[in-house]
Amino acid sequence: MFAVxxxxxxxxxxLALVRAALGPTVFDRILALNMFGTKTVLLIAVxxxxxxRPDFLDLAIVYALMNFIGVIAVLRFSKYGHFAxxxxxxxx
Amino acid sequence: xxxxxxxxxxxxxALLLTLLCVTxxxxxxxxNLWAAVMLMGIYSFLGASWMLLLDAPDVAFTEAAVGAxxxxxLALATLALTTTRSKQPxxxxxxxxxxxTVTGAVLMYGTVDMPRFGDPEAPASTYPHPSYVxxxxxxxxxxxxxxxxxxxxxxxxTLGETVVIFTAGISVLLLLQGSRRRTRDEGxxxxx
Numbered sequence: 197m198f199a200v201x202x203x204x205x206x207x208x209x210x211l212a213l214v215r216a217a218l219g220p221t222v223f224d225r226i227l228a229l230n231m232f233g234t235k236t237v238l239l240i241a242v243x244x245x246x247x248x249r250p251d252f253l254d255l256a257i258v259y260a261l262m263n264f265i266g267v268i269a270v271l272r273f274s275k276y277g278h279f280a281x282x283x284x285x286x287x288x
Numbered sequence: 289x290x291x292x293x294x295x296x297x298x299x300x301x302a303l304l305l306t307l308l309c310v311t312x313x314x315x316x317x318x319x320n321l322w323a324a325v326m327l328m329g330i331y332s333f334l335g336a337s338w339m340l341l342l343d344a345p346d347v348a349f350t351e352a353a354v355g356a357x358x359x360x361x362l363a364l365a366t367l368a369l370t371t372t373r374s375k376q377p378x379x380x381x382x383x384x385x386x387x388x389t390v391t392g393a394v395l396m397y398g399t400v401d402m403p404r405f406g407d408p409e410a411p412a413s414t415y416p417h418p419s420y421v422x423x424x425x426x427x428x429x430x431x432x433x434x435x436x437x438x439x440x441x442x443x444x445x446t447l448g449e450t451v452v453i454f455t456a457g458i459s460v461l462l463l464l465q466g467s468r469r470r471t472r473d474e475g476x477x478x479x480x
Contacts, residue, residue, distance in 0.1 A: 199296050206303050216326050217314045225326040236333045240340055247293055251431050255345055266357045273364050
């Protein structure tokens, strides 16, 4: 059962990779990156149960958090073109 | 049962490495640099998953944080200052390709001498003292010996490293903040 789940996650990883490579828009690629991070979290969890040692589930949670923050940063950057506070820039 | 699981883990490892190669080739072929940065993030996630399968969670975590997190942002910040299209290389790529191939072959030749994965007779498993391997489960209550050494046996050392990196980051932020405030004051804006 876990083997089938692993195979499904790997196939989805491949599809996300294809989307990231083909594009065509910026947001296709950002979505593919975000999706790939989520699949990494799932792969860590499934592999933990497949090998009978689900000790690294905490690590999967931290990956999920970091993926979220990273995608927020990339989206913010693609919208403003920099990381400065947009309100503060208006004051200057 | 155990050998079936071993086979499955090996299959997953092989598939992950295949995806890794495909991603690397896609990064090299890509002329749109924004897409290349996204693919590099995917490459880091793949590398981190692979390292986790090799029971190296600390390295895997560093790879995910630095590779997929910070490097992606730094590369995007660089793209904002330059351009997002790379030019077609004017010269032939045969020389660099030969150098990369030779270096890769030498590295692969180097792995031939290395002990098998998980070998209990390997120097890394026998040298410091095998009692670490025996005591960790009882002392620290976590199954990964390397993580136990990093986080507990030499925890103060790790804490010191973290403090140094944190201080460096704070200093850089303070310097950048100071220079920005100065330019604003010179421009005649109201001082905060």
